[in-house]
Amino acid sequence: MPVAKDRSVELSKKVDELTRKGMTQRQIASKLHIAPSTVCRYQNLSKASASKIDGDDCRIPDNGVVSFSSAGDTAKAEYLTKQLPTEQTLEGILKECGADLSVWRVKEWSYKAWTTGMKLRINSGIDGDKEKIDRISYGKQYSIHVVFQRIAPKVFKEASDLLWAKFRDGSKIQKRPPVKKTDPMLGVVCLFDAHFAKLAWGAETGKDYDLQIAEDVWCNAIEDLLARSPCSRIGKWVLPIGNDLVHIDNPDNKTRNGTPQDTDGRYAKIIATAASSAKYAVERLASVADVDVVWVPGNHDLTTSFHIAHYLSGVFHKHDGVSVDVSPSPRKYVTWNEVLLGFTHGNEEKIADLPAIMATEMKTKGWAKSKVADWFLGHVHHSQKFMTKHVGEHKGVTIRTMRSLASTDSWHHRKGYIGSIQSAEAHFYTKSYWDSCVSVIARTTK
Numbered sequence: 001m002p003v004a005k006d007r008s009v010e011l012s013k014k015v016d017e018l019t020r021k022g023m024t025q026r027q028i029a030s031k032l033h034i035a036p037s038t039v040c041r042y043q044n045l046s047k048a049s050a051s052k053i054d055g056d057d058c059r060i061p062d063n064g065v066v067s068f069s070s071a072g073d074t075a076k077a078e079y080l081t082k083q084l085p086t087e088q089t090l091e092g093i094l095k096e097c098g099a100d101l102s103v104w105r106v107k108e109w110s111y112k113a114w115t116t117g118m119k120l121r122i123n124s125g126i127d128g129d130k131e132k133i134d135r136i137s138y139g140k141q142y143s144i145h146v147v148f149q150r151i152a153p154k155v156f157k158e159a160s161d162l163l164w165a166k167f168r169d170g171s172k173i174q175k176r177p178p179v180k181k182t183d184p185m186l187g188v189v190c191l192f193d194a195h196f197a198k199l200a201w202g203a204e205t206g207k208d209y210d211l212q213i214a215e216d217v218w219c220n221a222i223e224d225l226l227a228r229s230p231c232s233r234i235g236k237w238v239l240p241i242g243n244d245l246v247h248i249d250n251p252d253n254k255t256r257n258g259t260p261q262d263t264d265g266r267y268a269k270i271i272a273t274a275a276s277s278a279k280y281a282v283e284r285l286a287s288v289a290d291v292d293v294v295w296v297p298g299n300h301d302l303t304t305s306f307h308i309a310h311y312l313s314g315v316f317h318k319h320d321g322v323s324v325d326v327s328p329s330p331r332k333y334v335t336w337n338e339v340l341l342g343f344t345h346g347n348e349e350k351i352a353d354l355p356a357i358m359a360t361e362m363k364t365k366g367w368a369k370s371k372v373a374d375w376f377l378g379h380v381h382h383s384q385k386f387m388t389k390h391v392g393e394h395k396g397v398t399i400r401t402m403r404s405l406a407s408t409d410s411w412h413h414r415k416g417y418i419g420s421i422q423s424a425e426a427h428f429y430t431k432s433y434w435d436s437c438v439s440v441i442a443r444t445t446k
Helices: 003-020 025-032 036-049 087-097 154-168 211-228 267-286 302-315 351-361 363-367 410-415
Strands: 065-071 074-081 104-123 132-150 185-190 234-242 290-296 322-325 332-336 339-343 372-377 384-387 398-401 423-429 434-441
Touching (some): 003 025, 003 036, 025 036, 065 087, 074 087, 211 423, 234 267, 234 302, 267 290, 267 302, 290 302, 290 332, 332 363, 339 351, 372 423
Parallel strands (some): 290 322, 372 398
Antiparallel strands (some): 074 132, 104 132, 185 423, 332 339, 384 398, 423 434
16 A cells, blocks of 8 residues: 555544543644644544445445355355454354355365545535545455355256155055965065166157156056065065166266266156155055065166165164165175075176176085075076076076166167166975976056
8 A cells, every 4th residue: 555545644643542531623733733624624534434434445334245156056245344364254254155064165265455445525624614525444355155056966866855855755565464374485676777767768769768667657556566466475675776776876967987878857756756666665565564675786886776776765764664774885785585586786896707706605604505596686687597507516506687678779779779667576486496486577557
């Protein structure tokens, strides 16, 4: 700031101070070695600006001015003040703007300073002289900018809110009377590769598919399988969840490997619909027998299916007849008397290696006493069955790949991957052998 401006500000302060002490204009002029007319000018200036300014600054009150605005996952706050910013200033901004720190985090903050001046015009008041006198009031101002980032992206919050709304509804499992079942069987329900949110246009691919169709197909498949299953003999169900239950793995509508997908619906709606449908499947199966849910990550939905499996774990945590395995291993195993079953999506392991993998991972957990050893895979969207011979320590293993509930999308149609039948299956095992299988064709009608 120029020296002349500093002197003017300092002189104005001294005149105000001596005036408050009750000194006359001549006494002040004598003490400060200035003319009485100058003293009068500063005194009139102080009176004229008392209602407009505070101290040396002309526009900002002592407590500052705060503005706050948000858009999507970011927000901004601006604070205008006359005080030099400190860490305490930042705390004050957060308090003043009402930013919820359970939702927002401070990403960065900065400030800039500048000198401002305001031109004041007053009457001199000396000997009746009405001459206009200009005076510039100088002062420092500071502008503080704070950038906030959502702790959790908005789409995740929307999905969480929808899921919690459904979570509060609780489970709706029909109470079943205790029945002693003779020679009970294990039922494996295969609702593989449902691809919730896949978008297909019938004019292009031959058949429509979207989020609502996926929900209808899923729920109808459950009802059709139950109608054709020997429910009176079922002692336990196994329900694999995952296996590309959801078509995408993030709000960018991409798979976990970053491949863009044709997608129907907002991320929050997709997750809520898939989770609700999975919950419906567990409730319907649990009305017949106990249910073991196993999470099997797919190549499309590693993250989304993991969260849905945890959601199911929370919903049914007080229900003794439902267990949910959300362990991080991509392969899951279930034992039932002399039956050993393995589940994996099928996009990572070589099919020829699966018998040896099962024998190694279950060496002390059921491999030795099992008479039946089967694998259930998805991924390829069509039905296949491989059987290995009993060689050395490796007993014969059956590897089954399941059909998909979803129709063909644009990319698969262009590549010629067509003709697969949309269907779901349920396989039934007695204590020591595979018994039977039922298959139902996907349908959207009630």
